[in-house]
Amino acid sequence: xxxxxxxxxxLTAQEGExxxxxxxxxxGISALHWLQQHPGGGIVSLFMLSSGKKKHGRLxxxxxxxxxxxxxxxxxxxxxxxxxxxxxxxPRRGGSEKLVFGKGTKLTVNP
Amino acid sequence: xxxxxxxxxxxxxxxGQEVILRCVPISNHLYFYWYRQILGQKVEFLVSFYNNExxxxxxxxxxxxxxxxxxxxxxxxxxxxxxxEDSAMYFCASSGAGGSRAGELFFGEGSRLTVx
Numbered sequence: 576x577x578x579x580x581x582x583x584x585x586l587t588a589q590e591g592e593x594x595x596x597x598x599x600x601x602x603g604i605s606a607l608h609w610l611q612q613h614p615g616g617g618i619v620s621l622f623m624l625s626s627g628k629k630k631h632g633r634l635x636x637x638x639x640x641x642x643x644x645x646x647x648x649x650x651x652x653x654x655x656x657x658x659x660x661x662x663x664x665x666p667r668r669g670g671s672e673k674l675v676f677g678k679g680t681k682l683t684v685n686p
Numbered sequence: 687x688x689x690x691x692x693x694x695x696x697x698x699x700x701x702g703q704e705v706i707l708r709c710v711p712i713s714n715h716l717y718f719y720w721y722r723q724i725l726g727q728k729v730e731f732l733v734s735f736y737n738n739e740x741x742x743x744x745x746x747x748x749x750x751x752x753x754x755x756x757x758x759x760x761x762x763x764x765x766x767x768x769x770x771e772d773s774a775m776y777f778c779a780s781s782g783a784g785g786s787r788a789g790e791l792f793f794g795e796g797s798r799l800t801v802x
Contacts, residue, residue, distance in 0.1 A: 617794075623790045673731040674731060674791065
């Protein structure tokens with residue numbers, strides 16, 4: 576079983592729509608990361624969370640530690656938001672620093 | 687914003703050849719990582735490096751892989767004898783210990799390795 580599960584796998588939206596991408600994980604974690612992977616392959620960090628909620632521009636990330644669940648929201652989506660969004664966690668195992676990645680959610684925003 | 691740079695962006699090699707992938711992490715970062723992503727699959731951890739030594743490695747990181755920080759700025763991944771299954775995008779990442787973005791990973795653009 577994957578330690579990090581994302582849903583949906585693929586998401587198509589119209590410009591302006593509100594987007595939600597979900598991430599569930601099965602292990603204790605010290606932090607959760609939301610990342611964006613561009614069509615060319617490059618990866619950009621969007622958020623690192625250990626509790627609560629963070630906001631940056633049109634992006635909002637929330638985490639519920641008790642439920643082992645996080646969501647990434649995009650308000651007023653735009654075609655330039657089209658990318659793969661990846662959830663990754665730092666498992667809380669003996670000082671491990673590595674990230675365990677989900678498979679990603681491919682978002683396409685149509686004009 | 688400071689960035690992690692990787693070279694080459696794409697390398698094609700013959701099976702059995704040695705490959706060195708290079709990375710220049712962000713200058714005041716202390717933790718360095720290599721990850722890889724086989725086409726169509728999720729990103730996988732290879733190795734982490736701190737204080738001039740490997741701090742953690744995955745099962746993938748076997749004896750054919752090695753990492754070095756030879757001169758205080760570059761961070762390299764060497765694959766001694768490449769196999770077809772080493773074809774992947776290799777990402778270097780670094781993170782710092784302090785400040786508002788402590789623990790956040792900064793990724794390079796990746797080096798695509800194709801083994802023929």
